[in-house]
Amino acid sequence: SVSHSQITRLYSRFTSLDKGENGTLSREDFQRIPELAINPLGDRIINAFFSEGEDQVNFRGFMRTLAHFRPIEDNEKSKDQNGPEPLNSRSNKLHFAFRLYDLDKDDKISRDELLQVLRMMVGVNISDEQLGSIADRTIQEADQDGDCAISFAEFVKVLEKVDVEQKMSIRFLH
Amino acid sequence: LDYQHVQVPFEITLWIMLASLAKIAFHLYNKLPSVVPESCLLIFVGLIMGGIIYGLNDKSPPVMDSDIFFLYLLPPIVLDAGYFMPSRPFFENIGTILLYAVVGTIWNVFGIGFSLYGICQVRAFGLRDVSLLHNLLFGSLIAAVDPVAVLAVFEEIHVNEKLHILVFGESLLNDAVTVVLYKLFRSFCEMPAIKTMDVFAGVGKFFVVGIGGVLVGLTFGMTAAFTTRFTKDIRVIEPLFVFLYSYLSYLTAEMFHLSGIVAIIACAMGMKRYVEANISLKSHTTVKYFMKMWSSVSDTLIFIFLGVSTIGENHEWNWPYIFFTVIFCLIWRALGVLVLTFFVNRFHINTVTSKDQFIIAYGGLRGAICFSLVFLLPDFRRKKLFIAATTVVILFTVFAQGMTIRPLVDLLHVKRKRESAPTVGEQIHIRFLDHLLAGIEDISGHWGQYYWKDKLEYFNSKYLQKFLLREYDQPKSSIVLLYEKLERKHAIELAEAGQLGHAPSHPSLLCSVFLCSHNDRTVITEKKSEDALHPDGLEDIQEILARNLYRIRRTGPAYSRHTLPGETEPVEQAQEILILQRRSL
Numbered sequence: 025s026v027s028h029s030q031i032t033r034l035y036s037r038f039t040s041l042d043k044g045e046n047g048t049l050s051r052e053d054f055q056r057i058p059e060l061a062i063n064p065l066g067d068r069i070i071n072a073f074f075s076e077g078e079d080q081v082n083f084r085g086f087m088r089t090l091a092h093f094r095p096i097e098d099n100e101k102s103k104d105q106n107g108p109e110p111l112n113s114r115s116n117k118l119h120f121a122f123r124l125y126d127l128d129k130d131d132k133i134s135r136d137e138l139l140q141v142l143r144m145m146v147g148v149n150i151s152d153e154q155l156g157s158i159a160d161r162t163i164q165e166a167d168q169d170g171d172c173a174i175s176f177a178e179f180v181k182v183l184e185k186v187d188v189e190q191k192m193s194i195r196f197l198h
Numbered sequence: 199l200d201y202q203h204v205q206v207p208f209e210i211t212l213w214i215m216l217a218s219l220a221k222i223a224f225h226l227y228n229k230l231p232s233v234v235p236e237s238c239l240l241i242f243v244g245l246i247m248g249g250i251i252y253g254l255n256d257k258s259p260p261v262m263d264s265d266i267f268f269l270y271l272l273p274p275i276v277l278d279a280g281y282f283m284p285s286r287p288f289f290e291n292i293g294t295i296l297l298y299a300v301v302g303t304i305w306n307v308f309g310i311g312f313s314l315y316g317i318c319q320v321r322a323f324g325l326r327d328v329s330l331l332h333n334l335l336f337g338s339l340i341a342a343v344d345p346v347a348v349l350a351v352f353e354e355i356h357v358n359e360k361l362h363i364l365v366f367g368e369s370l371l372n373d374a375v376t377v378v379l380y381k382l383f384r385s386f387c388e389m390p391a392i393k394t395m396d397v398f399a400g401v402g403k404f405f406v407v408g409i410g411g412v413l414v415g416l417t418f419g420m421t422a423a424f425t426t427r428f429t430k431d432i433r434v435i436e437p438l439f440v441f442l443y444s445y446l447s448y449l450t451a452e453m454f455h456l457s458g459i460v461a462i463i464a465c466a467m468g469m470k471r472y473v474e475a476n477i478s479l480k481s482h483t484t485v486k487y488f489m490k491m492w493s494s495v496s497d498t499l500i501f502i503f504l505g506v507s508t509i510g511e512n513h514e515w516n517w518p519y520i521f522f523t524v525i526f527c528l529i530w531r532a533l534g535v536l537v538l539t540f541f542v543n544r545f546h547i548n549t550v551t552s553k554d555q556f557i558i559a560y561g562g563l564r565g566a567i568c569f570s571l572v573f574l575l576p577d578f579r580r581k582k583l584f585i586a587a588t589t590v591v592i593l594f595t596v597f598a599q600g601m602t603i604r605p606l607v608d609l610l611h612v613k614r615k616r617e618s619a620p621t622v623g624e625q626i627h628i629r630f631l632d633h634l635l636a637g638i639e640d641i642s643g644h645w646g647q648y649y650w651k652d653k654l655e656y657f658n659s660k661y662l663q664k665f666l667l668r669e670y671d672q673p674k675s676s677i678v679l680l681y682e683k684l685e686r687k688h689a690i691e692l693a694e695a696g697q698l699g700h701a702p703s704h705p706s707l708l709c710s711v712f713l714c715s716h717n718d719r720t721v722i723t724e725k726k727s728e729d730a731l732h733p734d735g736l737e738d739i740q741e742i743l744a745r746n747l748y749r750i751r752r753t754g755p756a757y758s759r760h761t762l763p764g765e766t767e768p769v770e771q772a773q774e775i776l777i778l779q780r781r782s783l
Contacts, residue, residue, distance in 0.1 A: 037643040059640040062772040064748050065630070069637040093638050121631060145629060147746040148774055158739050162623045182623045191631045194639055 034090065038083050048080035049073070064144045068124050092120045095193035115180070117192040122179050132173040135159055216247070217498040235600040237501050237565070241593065244505015252509045267570040271496040273448045273462060275566070277441075278493030279370050280463035281470060287363040288467075294364060294542050299371035302534045303341055307379055309530035311337030314523060323518045328580050331392075335383040336584050339572055340527060340591060342376035344369065344565025361554050365561075373567055374459040378407050380571055387576065411457035415464025418447035422465070423472035423666040430668065436481035437488060440473060472666040500566040504592065507573075513586035523587045524594055531562040553610050561603055563595040564588075622739055629747050748775065 039045075041053050054060060054070040063069070073081050073089045081089075094112040109116060125133045125141055138159045146155065166178045174182075201208075220243045224236065288295070311334035318325040318333065382400050386392055422443035429436045444465050451461035474482055535558050539550045550558075572588040575581050748771055 034642065040643075041641075054641065057640055060637055062775050063633055063637045063640070064775055065633045065637060069634060069641070073641075090638065090642055093635070093642075121627075121634060124634065125630075141630065142626065144778070145626070145633065145748055146743075147748065147771070148778070150742065150746050154742060158622065158626075158743065161739055162626060165621050165623045179627075182621070183627055186624065186628060186631075188631070191628070192635060194635070194642055 031087070034087060035083060038086055048082050049086065050080055065124070065141075068141075068144075072120070072124060090194070092117055093192055093194045096189045112193070114188055117188055118180055118183065119176065121192070122176050125179075132171070132175050133179065134173045135163060138162060138174070213499060213502070214495055216243075217495065217502055220502070221498065235596070237497075237563075237596050238600055240498055240501035241505040241508075241596060244502040245508060246505070247502065248506035248509035251506065267500070267566075268452075268458075269449075271500055271566075272570075273445060273458070274489070274492035274496045276370070276373065276448075276459050276462050277444050277466055278489045279366075280466035281489055283366065283370065283463075283467060284363070285467055285470070287360070288367055291360060291363050291367065295367035295371065297542065298364060298368040298538055300375055302368065302538055303372045303375040303379070305534045305537075306341035306527075306530050307334065307337045307376075309337075309533070310341060310523070310526045311335075313526045313530075314519070317519065317522045323516070325516065325519055328583075331383065331387055332578075332580065335380070335387060335575070336587070338376060338379040338383050339568050339575075340523065340564065340588060341530075342372055342564070342567045343531070343562040344567065361550060361558075364550070365558060370463060371460075374408070374411070374457050374463075376567060376571070377459060378404055378457055384576070407455070407457045408460055410454065411451050411460030412464045414451045414454070414456060415447050415461035415466075416468045418443045418450070418461070419465040419468030420666065422469040423476070426473050426476040427666060427668045429477065433478050433481055436477040437484040440469070440485050441488070443469070472662075476666075476668045497566065500569065504566075504569050504589070508589050508593070513589065514580070514582035515586050516583050519583060520587045520590045524591055527562070527564070527591055527595075532559040535559040556610070557603070557607060560599060560606065563600055564592045565596070568592060622743065625740065625743055625747075633748075 038049070041057070042049055043053060043056070044050070051070055051074070054073070055066075060066045060070070073085060075081075075085065088111070091111040096112055096114070122133070123129070125137055127137055127140075128134075139155060142155050142159055150158075163172060163174060166174045166182045168178055168181075169175070217240070220240060221236070224239050311330070314337065315328075315330045315333040317323065318328045382403065386396070386400070389396065422439055425439055425443075426436060429439070444462050447465040448458040448462040452458040477485075535555050539555050543550060568588050569592055572585050575584060
């Protein structure tokens with residue numbers, strides 16, 4: 025699925041990030057990337073690379089996470105429908121994003137989880153009350169089964185008009 | 199009165215002063231620059247000045263000397279464009295850019311040249327003596343576009359990075375192509391007979407000129423980088439080296455009949471990385487400001503001269519020829535863009551949409567280069583005809599197209615927006631995804647798919663950096679410097695407050711300050727949040743979000759000829775994010 029040259033390139037990147045040279049990356053290695061430090065979602069993105077309870081990620085895990093962001097090729101769409109869905113399918117991409125919201129992994133984005141993310145993305149000029157009303161509004165728009173939380177299916181529905189394939193593809197992994 | 203003594207510098211200074219005062223005058227009235235592009239206003243001022251001079255002296259006003267243009271006015275403009283060109287996107291798209299610049303320009307030149315020759319054959323217009331070669335020569339000088347207006351529009355509508363760099367890169371390189379072709383055709387004009395060998399020699403010369411220019415530029419660039427390694431104790435003249443070496447590369451290339459424009463671009467792009475790492479922050483700012491200043495002055499002067507020289511007896515008004523020139527410029531530009539984009543889109547994911555193509559084609563304004571090249575033409579019978587045609591084309595494109603491009607783009611965009619206003623959820627999630635993608639791209643390292651670029655990177659880190667950089671460190675962006683500054687500041691404050699590893703006072707201070715000033719707003723929004731899906735509440739929220747959502751790290755180039763790339767906004771945003779993150783730790 026991923027070409028040989030791309031793997032080589034990502035491996036060079038992996039090793040250049042790996043300052044301790046022990047074949048795995050820790051959270052500090054990621055935090056050393058300056059642009060990530062000022063990305064509002066920086067911490068969450070870093071966490072997405074590490075599995076539950078782990079503090080190190082090897083190259084396989086690194087590649088696996090990045091594989092979600094491979095662009096969807098046209099010829100892949102017609103491939104066998106019976107095989108396992110590739111990591112970079114639209115549904116899996118959205119699932120990846122969903123998991124960044126849903127910290128407690130209950131397959132729902134609760135109001136609190138939404139508030140946390142909103143607070144990270146928004147400037148300091150917004151008060152908690154305003155943020156609360158924005159969160160309420162978001163949930164109201166998306167919620168269809170009335171449980172005041174956004175399930176994965178509702179999340180997918182909200183983004184149905186958005187070109188997720190393009191928005192979640194690294195442009196040069198082509 | 200000893201006017202003779204000071205005449206030359208005095209007059210030059212007066213012209214520059216006039217140009218700058220005119221600029222102040224435009225910006226005093228706020229709405230004017232957004233409706234009428236600056237170039238139009240400057241031409242207008244030039245027209246007035248020319249009229250005054252004509253009226254006073256009763257002869258044609260001074261015409262710009264070609265040497266002044268090519269030696270003094272053009273280099274700052276090209277240096278400015280080359281220096282602020284973001285290298286990564288440029289090199290990633292270099293193939294496409296070269297395609298548009300070289301093939302596109304050649305297409306335009308030959309298209310316009312041949313069609314105008316066809317027009318000349320029509321007996322009724324009385325143009326039979328304009329030979330094919332002359333038409334091609336004319337075509338070569340009229341084909342170069344100056345997309346400053348297009349770039350300004352792109353600034354506002356946030357096109358994708360690829361498109362931006364395409365237009366930007368194309369504008370830079372097609373000036374070089376134009377000048378080379380022009381000189382080629384001019385040398386053909388002077389030859390009594392043209393054999394096929396000469397044509398091939400011409401094509402070969404094209405490549406030699408280009409590659410030679412690059413080599414000259416790189417040599418000077420590396421020398422500049424090496425020099426700045428040793429400037430630690432004389433910070434004050436550091437900016438001077440940047441300008442001296444660039445200008446030298448231009449002049450040296452011109453001396454060898456190579457392309458000075460390509461040389462100066464290669465020099466700027468080659469030395470930028472190392473020089474910026476070596477020189478102090480203040481020198482860096484100085485370099486950037488001076489570059490903008492000089493290119494701005496050059497640009498302004500050129501347009502004023504354009505206006506001035508329109509008045510007078512320099513022109514032969516043969517309306518059919520002029521009319522068809524304008525038409526053909528438009529047609530060939532549109533065709534060229536269409537055909538080339540068709541090829542480009544077949545090989546890339548980020549396609550150039552038809553709306554983008556329209557903008558690129560429509561934004562083919564002609565500018566300073568055409569104007570100067572036409573005055574450089576050798577004096578032959580029909581020179582004034584060409585001057586007239588060029589003037590009309592420039593005036594038409596700058597006024598008609600320049601003024602209407604923004605409303606047209608707004609029209610195209612509004613149509614798209616009316617299809618579906620994004621819901622609040624969509625807005626938030628889209629921004630979320632954008633941040634996510636920016637983060638992932640930063641992690642995966644932005645490395646392109648080009649073998650040679652990776653090789654170059656390797657070569658650079660192994661050898662060049664050790665040789666050319668003073669401190670063998672990663673060059674730091676302003677954001678990293680800010681981060682370090684904040685860390686240091688924070689550490690100092692903590693040490694002073696005697697509480698290391700723990701800072702409750704700061705974040706709450708921030709919070710309380712902001713909450714206090716927003717008490718009125720919170721009351722109002724509380725009321726509105728009670729209404730389920732109330733339409734007014736929606737607008738309020740969307741407005742709040744639009745103003746307050748953090749912007750994504752700037753991936754696209756923010757190039758404007760008249761202002762420095764914006765630096766204050768992202769820095770404030772970065773500060774806020776860092777403080778928030780520390781609070782959450």
